[in-house]
Amino acid sequence: MPLEALHIQSVRCIKTLDLKADQRWNWLIGANGAGKSSVLEAIHILGTGQTWRRNPRHVQREDDNEYLVSAHLPDHFLALRRRGETREIRYDGESLASAWMLLDILPLQSLHDDNSHFVAGTAEDRRRVLDWGIYYADHYYGTVFRQYRRALQQRNAWLKSGYGQQPWDDGVIATGEEIQQRRQAHLATVQPEVATLWERWSGSLSGLSLHLHSGWKEGLALGDCLLRDQEQDREMGYTHSGPHRANLAFRVRGKAALDILSRGQLRVLGLAYRLAQVKILKQAGLPLPTILIDDFAAELDASARDWWVKELDLLGVQVFAAVTAAGQIPAAVSRGGHFCLAAGQLEKETAS
Numbered sequence: 001m002p003l004e005a006l007h008i009q010s011v012r013c014i015k016t017l018d019l020k021a022d023q024r025w026n027w028l029i030g031a032n033g034a035g036k037s038s039v040l041e042a043i044h045i046l047g048t049g050q051t052w053r054r055n056p057r058h059v060q061r062e063d064d065n066e067y068l069v070s071a072h073l074p075d076h077f078l079a080l081r082r083r084g085e086t087r088e089i090r091y092d093g094e095s096l097a098s099a100w101m102l103l104d105i106l107p108l109q110s111l112h113d114d115n116s117h118f119v120a121g122t123a124e125d126r127r128r129v130l131d132w133g134i135y136y137a138d139h140y141y142g143t144v145f146r147q148y149r150r151a152l153q154q155r156n157a158w159l160k161s162g163y164g165q166q167p168w169d170d171g172v173i174a175t176g177e178e179i180q181q182r183r184q185a186h187l188a189t190v191q192p193e194v195a196t197l198w199e200r201w202s203g204s205l206s207g208l209s210l211h212l213h214s215g216w217k218e219g220l221a222l223g224d225c226l227l228r229d230q231e232q233d234r235e236m237g238y239t240h241s242g243p244h245r246a247n248l249a250f251r252v253r254g255k256a257a258l259d260i261l262s263r264g265q266l267r268v269l270g271l272a273y274r275l276a277q278v279k280i281l282k283q284a285g286l287p288l289p290t291i292l293i294d295d296f297a298a299e300l301d302a303s304a305r306d307w308w309v310k311e312l313d314l315l316g317v318q319v320f321a322a323v324t325a326a327g328q329i330p331a332a333v334s335r336g337g338h339f340c341l342a343a344g345q346l347e348k349e350t351a352s
């Protein structure tokens with residue numbers, strides 16, 4: 001569901017900002033500190049209820065005591081207001097009970113910092129990216145994921161306190177094994193698409209493979225692992241094995257991508273993965289996300305930028321991308337909205 005218009009109030013350096021969005025390409029242009037990431041983060045907050053790993057209190061503009069982000073979507077209006085610890089989300093005037101619902105109202109694929117460099121990031125970064133794709137491709141995944149999280153929280157609370165009767169592990173085991181199966185099934189679909197996209201860009205660097213480590217000892221059932229590690233888990237006060245410890249490894253010709261690719265190549269590989277996630281949604285006729293790209297040009301040469309925007313253009317998605325100068329925008333996609341920012345304000349808005 002593309003954004004049609006956006007209103008931001010008191011987010012980071014932005015006092016108030018209104019923009020009319022293009023259905024496809026929206027370029028945020030400005031020097032360092034101009035407020036480009038602040039616009040992208042405001043959209044991210046509206047679509048997820050969460051900030052970009054910052055302390056939520058620092059998102060609010062200094063000297064203001066609440067912030068607001070709202071958007072017109074086709075036939076709908078979505079608004080999120082936060083004052084201190086209180087957050088209110090309204091969809092067509094009705095209060096939303098849970099921020100989870102935002103994920104389906106305004107699907108977003110956010111590419112920023114660790115999310116953009118997730119191939120070289122932490123296992124948690126890669127799990128988050130992996131789960132994002134499965135959430136949108138597999139309708140039941142979100143439910144299983146939440147059930148697992150709840151069961152794991154109960155188990156960990158018991159491990160920490162040591163009081164009362166141990167909760168049954170059945171819930172953790174059943175949902176944990178199911179998460180692993182769904183992740184594997186999803187990767188089987190994504191892998192050929194990633195390989196095709198990667199080879200289209202890299203040419204000679206073929207032989208890409210993805211490997212999912214379940215998060216518990218290979219060859220053992222999750223239940224057996226939990227039983228085996230029970231004493232250790234009690235000593236440490238948390239559960240060592242399960243899909244919350246899974247990892248996704250990228251290999252090129254049998255070697256860890258991290259060891260043989262350059263920073264720029266690692267970013268392209270990550271982007272190929274993110275493009276493949278959207279491609280399989282498109283093939284399945286599912287709603288496509290709006291793509292938020294912070295620091296579009298970082299570590300990419302002109303040919304990598306051209307490759308990326310061409311692939312995004314083929315997908316037909318709405319994009320918001322930040323660049324420090326208009327010259328970084330590839331000619332093929334220089335159409336759309338150009339929003340020039342300085343000191344948190346929109347200085348010039350042009351549309352073609």
Ligand SMILES: Nc1ncnc2c1ncn2[C@@H]1O[C@H](COP(=O)(O)OP(=O)(O)OP(=O)(O)O)[C@@H](O)[C@H]1O
Pocket residue numbers: 011012013014030031032033034035036037038039058059060061062322324
């Ligand atoms: N809570 C806040 N209140 C006021 N200003 C803030 C707040 N948080 C951050 N800022 C300021 O907002 C400005 C814009 O930051 P932002 O990250 O949006 O810039 P940017 O245009 O993305 O820059 P870059 O190209 O360097 O990434 C910075 O000068 C920052 O110090």
